[in-house]
Amino acid sequence: MNSPLLRVQISILTFLAAAFIGGCATLPERPQTPVSFPGSEVKSEARAPLLALAESWRHKAREFEKTGDLPKALKALEIVKTLSPEDLESGTRIADLKNQLLAAADRHFQKGLALFRNHSLTLARKEFLAAIYLKPDHAEALHFLKEKLPGEDSLSYAMKRGETPREVSQKIYGDPQKDFIIAYFNELKGEGPVDFPRSLKIPLLSPVPQKGSPAPAKGVVSSEDDKPPETRAGLEKARGAYREHLYEESAALTERILNADPTNREARELMNAAYYQWGKQLGQEKRYREALEAFQRVDSRYKDTPVQIAQSRKEMADAHYINGVKLFTQEEVEEAIQEWEAALALEPKHPKAKKDIESARNLLQKLEKIK
Amino acid sequence: MGFRGGTAPIRKIKNHPGLLHYFCLLFFLNLVGGGYETLSAAPGQTARAVRSFQEFVVVVPGEGDTFSSLAAKYLQDPSWDWFIAEFNGVDSPKVGQPLVIPLKPEKRGGITLQGYQTVPVLAYHNFSSTEAGKLTVTQAMFEQQMRFLQEAGYRVITLDQLFDFLEFRGSIPPKSVVITIDDGWLSAYEIAFPILKKYGYPAAFFVYTDIIGKSSKNLSWELLGKMADEGMGVQCHTKSHRNLAVPGEKESFKDYFENLGAELSGCKDTIKKRLNREVKYLAYPYGATNSLVVETAKKLGYRGALTIIRGGNPFFIHNFRVNRSEIHGNFGLSRFERNLAVFQEQNLR
Numbered sequence: 001m002n003s004p005l006l007r008v009q010i011s012i013l014t015f016l017a018a019a020f021i022g023g024c025a026t027l028p029e030r031p032q033t034p035v036s037f038p039g040s041e042v043k044s045e046a047r048a049p050l051l052a053l054a055e056s057w058r059h060k061a062r063e064f065e066k067t068g069d070l071p072k073a074l075k076a077l078e079i080v081k082t083l084s085p086e087d088l089e090s091g092t093r094i095a096d097l098k099n100q101l102l103a104a105a106d107r108h109f110q111k112g113l114a115l116f117r118n119h120s121l122t123l124a125r126k127e128f129l130a131a132i133y134l135k136p137d138h139a140e141a142l143h144f145l146k147e148k149l150p151g152e153d154s155l156s157y158a159m160k161r162g163e164t165p166r167e168v169s170q171k172i173y174g175d176p177q178k179d180f181i182i183a184y185f186n187e188l189k190g191e192g193p194v195d196f197p198r199s200l201k202i203p204l205l206s207p208v209p210q211k212g213s214p215a216p217a218k219g220v221v222s223s224e225d226d227k228p229p230e231t232r233a234g235l236e237k238a239r240g241a242y243r244e245h246l247y248e249e250s251a252a253l254t255e256r257i258l259n260a261d262p263t264n265r266e267a268r269e270l271m272n273a274a275y276y277q278w279g280k281q282l283g284q285e286k287r288y289r290e291a292l293e294a295f296q297r298v299d300s301r302y303k304d305t306p307v308q309i310a311q312s313r314k315e316m317a318d319a320h321y322i323n324g325v326k327l328f329t330q331e332e333v334e335e336a337i338q339e340w341e342a343a344l345a346l347e348p349k350h351p352k353a354k355k356d357i358e359s360a361r362n363l364l365q366k367l368e369k370i371k
Numbered sequence: 372m373g374f375r376g377g378t379a380p381i382r383k384i385k386n387h388p389g390l391l392h393y394f395c396l397l398f399f400l401n402l403v404g405g406g407y408e409t410l411s412a413a414p415g416q417t418a419r420a421v422r423s424f425q426e427f428v429v430v431v432p433g434e435g436d437t438f439s440s441l442a443a444k445y446l447q448d449p450s451w452d453w454f455i456a457e458f459n460g461v462d463s464p465k466v467g468q469p470l471v472i473p474l475k476p477e478k479r480g481g482i483t484l485q486g487y488q489t490v491p492v493l494a495y496h497n498f499s500s501t502e503a504g505k506l507t508v509t510q511a512m513f514e515q516q517m518r519f520l521q522e523a524g525y526r527v528i529t530l531d532q533l534f535d536f537l538e539f540r541g542s543i544p545p546k547s548v549v550i551t552i553d554d555g556w557l558s559a560y561e562i563a564f565p566i567l568k569k570y571g572y573p574a575a576f577f578v579y580t581d582i583i584g585k586s587s588k589n590l591s592w593e594l595l596g597k598m599a600d601e602g603m604g605v606q607c608h609t610k611s612h613r614n615l616a617v618p619g620e621k622e623s624f625k626d627y628f629e630n631l632g633a634e635l636s637g638c639k640d641t642i643k644k645r646l647n648r649e650v651k652y653l654a655y656p657y658g659a660t661n662s663l664v665v666e667t668a669k670k671l672g673y674r675g676a677l678t679i680i681r682g683g684n685p686f687f688i689h690n691f692r693v694n695r696s697e698i699h700g701n702f703g704l705s706r707f708e709r710n711l712a713v714f715q716e717q718n719l720r
Contacts, residue, residue, distance in 0.1 A: 049421070049469070050421075050422065050429065053429060053469050053471070057471070060460070067484075068484065068720055069484055078426070079427065079471055082424050082426065082427070083429075125687070126717060126719065129482060129487060129687075129717070129719055130719040130720075132480065132482065133482045133483075133484065133719055136477075136479055136480075142539055145686075145687040146538075146539075146687055146689075146690075149687065150687075150688075150689040150692070153662035153665045153666050153691075154662065154666050177625075178624065180625060180628065181628060181663070184628075184632075184670075185666065185670065201666075203662050203663050203665075203666040203667075204662040204663075205661075205662070205663055
């Protein structure tokens with residue numbers, strides 16, 4: 001091994017092997033770790049500028065973190081880590097940030113989902129956007145943004161055993177003769193029962209304008225909204241009332257729109273919001289029965305409506321209970337019992353009403369005996 | 372100062388045979404690890420990539436380098452200049468100041484913490500050398516509007532780029548805009564086309580095939596083919612320009628449905644046959660559509676469709692209800708500009 005000739009031979013072999021493997025290596029698949037340069041002179045000269053660049057990106061990462069822009073902070077730190085692979089601190093921070101981003105994206109998505117189910121579509125969209133910003137490959141958030149929020153153009157129908165397209169057409173369109181639409185979109189042949197089980201795609205049909213209505217002139221149909229003008233005006237009024245905290249009026253206006261157009265999502269969302277706020281307003285005024293009625297008009301999936309309903313019931317039950325106590329102290333025992341029974345009806349587990357009713361009835365029995 | 376490992380003098384190696392072994396190893400690592408050149412560009416030199424990594428390159432701009440030239444060199448597309456600028460947070464490249472250029476640039480959806488990108492799609496119809504009308508824009512005004520787009524830093528993109536953006540697949544410049552021209556009037560070739568070429572803007576021509584070559588006022592298949600060869604898109608505006616959302620006066624629902632399919636497939640097939648080009652997009656006549664039209668267009672293989680509802684398009688707009696803003700002949704520049712909103716603020720924190 002000490003022979004200079006042997007050492008040169010080994011070197012040449014190494015060179016050839018390196019050239020061969022290097023030539024076969026696919027360059028786009030370069031490893032993330034940069035070259036390490038044995039030999040201090042070469043290493044320091046070569047790496048100093050990259051380390052300086054890494055430092056400037058580390059600074060950027062800190063700035064992004066300060067402003068709460070974690071995806072950009074992560075990207076900056078990944079550059080730091082690539083330029084300066086031995087930097088353990090950035091490696092740890094990258095892992096932390098990735099976890100934080102995943103958790104935050106999921107939080108936003110779940111919140112968006114709850115809002116979507118409550119028909120709060122604008123707010124839901126904001127949450128889905130936040131989720132996708134934090135995690136650009138968040139497929140579910142993207143699905144909701146692109147497919148669910150704009151509304152569906154078709155529905156999916158699960159065929160029942162032995163069902164024919166005509167029967168489905170009757171069920172969905174109210175007209176058995178529109179079965180050709182179902183056949184076209186599902187590539188069905190013949191009129192008999194469809195193979196079971198089968199899910200059918202069924203396009204939604206808009207109400208057809210009256211025959212004979214003239215084709216719109218060019219440039220005229222460029223309306224900003226395809227809703228009838230009275231709907232647009234009504235919605236605008238309802239929004240205005242909501243902004244003015246006139247929730248009862250806003251709720252009534254949206255209800256009128258929904259009577260004419262039950263599929264109007266915007267009106268439904270606004271109606272839920274208006275009744276909800278009105279219920280809270282009434283609760284603050286201690287008008288618990290009316291508050292309960294308002295909350296009962298809200299979609300139960302909207303915000304914490306079930307909690308508000310339960311709270312209103314409890315407040316009403318407490319009010320009845322206190323009335324009962326007042327009547328009892330005024331020796332109006334029978335009336336007191338009625339109030340406590342009302343309290344129990346609203347809140348069957350009321351902690352005191354049941355016991356007080358029993359005591360009051362015992363008292364009445366004793367009084368009866370004395371008489 | 373610079374990387375010298377790759378150019379160590381051979382003389383030294385000869386004097387120290389042990390170093391040959393070491394240098395071979397270094398050469399090998401260099402091959403698989405990424406190339407490097409000098410860190411600073413000498414005066415008069417163009418950019419040098421000082422280091423390539425899997426995800427990005429570090430580049431030192433030289434004199435005369437622009438973001439476009441760097442994008443052309445490292446991303447194979449000069450139009451990605453905006454991304455290099457945005458990624459590095461600088462307005463222009465500075466000689467000797469290293470830049471990081473991601474090799475797979477992405478900013479899907481144009482979302483930031485402050486809001487999201489919107490893309491305006493402009494809809495023109497007819498042009499005239501002198502007289503403006505509601506749907507007729509004068510040559511001078513069209514020229515002025517195109518110049519405005521250039522001077523204000525807008526980038527005109529194609530429908531394919533728009534739909535890549537809408538489908539969350541590709542990124543586009545922050546001030547992107549799409550130009551469309553409807554119907555198939557000859558003036559689109561005689562007036563608009565030369566101006567579009569002058570500015571290097573692609574546009575999509577939505578034609579209804581029944582009028583192509585029908586009179587001297589209409590485009591011919593030959594002219595459409597010529598424009599398509601020069602980068603313009605030719606897309607569908609149906610066969611006869613009927614309102615797709617409404618059955619005709621004497622049309623049964625079944626006939627309406629069949630005619631709807633014929634309008635959409637007839638246009639597509641004719642363009643394919645006459646120009647040998649695939650059609651992917653549909654502009655609804657009068658902008659009118661409904662769920663049945665949307666589902667039919669999807670079934671017939673369209674990638675997307677455009678209305679004439681005014682407004683920009685965020686990535687999450689429905690692919691078959693893309694907004695378009697009609698540009699009318701009486702629009703001044705300020706009104707034209709009002710149709711060019713490219714960002715919607717929304718705090719996403």
